[in-house]
Amino acid sequence: xxxxxxxxxxxxxxxxxxxxxxxxxxxxxxxxxxxxxxxxxxxxxxxxxxxxxxxxxxxxxxxxxxxxxxxxxxxxxxxxxxxxxxxxxxxxxxxxxxxxxxxxxxxxxxxxxxxxxxxxxxxxxxxxxxxxxxxxxxxxxxxxxxxxxxxxxxxxxxxxxxxxxxxxxxxxxxxxxxxxxxxxxxxxxxxxxxxxxxxxxxxxxxxxxxxxxxxxxxxxxxxxxxxxxxxxxxxxxxxxxxxxxxxxxxxxxxxxxxxxxxxxxxxxxxxxxxxxxxxxxxxxxxxxxxxxxxxxxxxxxxxxxxxxxxxxxxxxxxxxxxxxxxxx
Numbered sequence: 001x002x003x004x005x006x007x008x009x010x011x012x013x014x015x016x017x018x019x020x021x022x023x024x025x026x027x028x029x030x031x032x033x034x035x036x037x038x039x040x041x042x043x044x045x046x047x048x049x050x051x052x053x054x055x056x057x058x059x060x061x062x063x064x065x066x067x068x069x070x071x072x073x074x075x076x077x078x079x080x081x082x083x084x085x086x087x088x089x090x091x092x093x094x095x096x097x098x099x100x101x102x103x104x105x106x107x108x109x110x111x112x113x114x115x116x117x118x119x120x121x122x123x124x125x126x127x128x129x130x131x132x133x134x135x136x137x138x139x140x141x142x143x144x145x146x147x148x149x150x151x152x153x154x155x156x157x158x159x160x161x162x163x164x165x166x167x168x169x170x171x172x173x174x175x176x177x178x179x180x181x182x183x184x185x186x187x188x189x190x191x192x193x194x195x196x197x198x199x200x201x202x203x204x205x206x207x208x209x210x211x212x213x214x215x216x217x218x219x220x221x222x223x224x225x226x227x228x229x230x231x232x233x234x235x236x237x238x239x240x241x242x243x244x245x246x247x248x249x250x251x252x253x254x255x256x257x258x259x260x261x262x263x264x265x266x267x268x269x270x271x272x273x274x275x276x277x278x279x280x281x282x283x284x285x286x287x288x289x290x291x292x293x294x295x296x297x298x299x300x301x302x303x304x305x306x307x308x309x310x311x312x313x314x315x316x317x318x319x320x321x322x323x324x325x326x327x328x
Contacts, residue, residue, distance in 0.1 A: 134172045136148075136259060140257075147238065147241070149268065150244075153227055154280050159311075160319045161212065161284050161301035163209075165207070165227035165276055166279065167206050167231040168202050180274070182270055183270070191281075204237055209227060212320060228249060229252060241256070243259060243262060245259065293310055293314050
């Protein structure tokens with residue numbers, strides 16, 4: 001059975017019912033089961049692991065009626081991630097025979113299933129469009145927090161220069177700069193204009209910088225977190241809640257929320273990304289005058305062809321991250 005949900009395509013290998021929801025386990029077109037991938041029909045809050053389904057529960061079949069909502073996604077580390085959702089248009093009734101399945105196993109072999117011919121159906125799914133706004137900030141404020149800071153970093157993938165983070169607290173009731181969004185979606189000119197406006201309208205902002213020498217010593221992930229901590233600690237007034245772009249800062253005791261693609265859906269995180277990006281770009285332009293042979297003003301330290309060519313010709317300078325591939 002072939003299912004297309006948004007941009008993702010699946011082949012069903014087994015369908016069963018638990019006490020909570022009708023679910024389906026999916027494999028790829030070549031017959032390999034995708035571990036921990038499932039679709040839930042009717043209950044968006046339950047996306048079960050394949051490993052949690054016993055043979056008896058898997059073989060307990062049920063009927064799916066038209067109009068039910070289907071959610072497709074996977075569950076990792078106890079958290080569900082949705083790929084999209086849609087509405088079932090045709091009623092279904094599955095009666096697959098399960099020859100064997102190890103209870104508690106994290107991997108179920110597709111060879112253990114005899115799939116019956118099933119009635120074809122269509123699952124029309126609308127692509128989920130996430131829009132930027134103050135949703136997460138307002139949610140935190142409704143819980144009693146006053147100074148909600150968005151935090152983001154830039155320069156993790158660079159071969160040279162520091163990693164830079166910014167923290168920014170915005171007034172949710174004030175107008176934000178026009179076109180404020182993830183810094184990667186903006187032109188250089190747009191970033192500069194927005195950054196100047198943010199520095200005027202923000203309740204507070206601060207920047208944290210960690211140099212290449214420290215990056216080589218503690219690794220880029222820890223250096224990025226350190227830059228974030230420095231930025232957060234520089235805020236006046238101090239933040240009482242953090243919104244971060246897919247990172248957890250366990251070294252801080254502040255309440256915090258890690259948001260996947262947060263710089264595209266949270267104004268505060270987007271503001272931090274723009275401030276950090278413009279600050280780091282200006283740094284790299286200044287470094288270009290000290291080390292003109294590398295062209296830092298153009299590629300800003302990223303692994304562009306011209307940068308790699310300069311490294312082969314001149315070798316690394318003190319700004320380069322010696323532990324990064326392609327530098328030494």
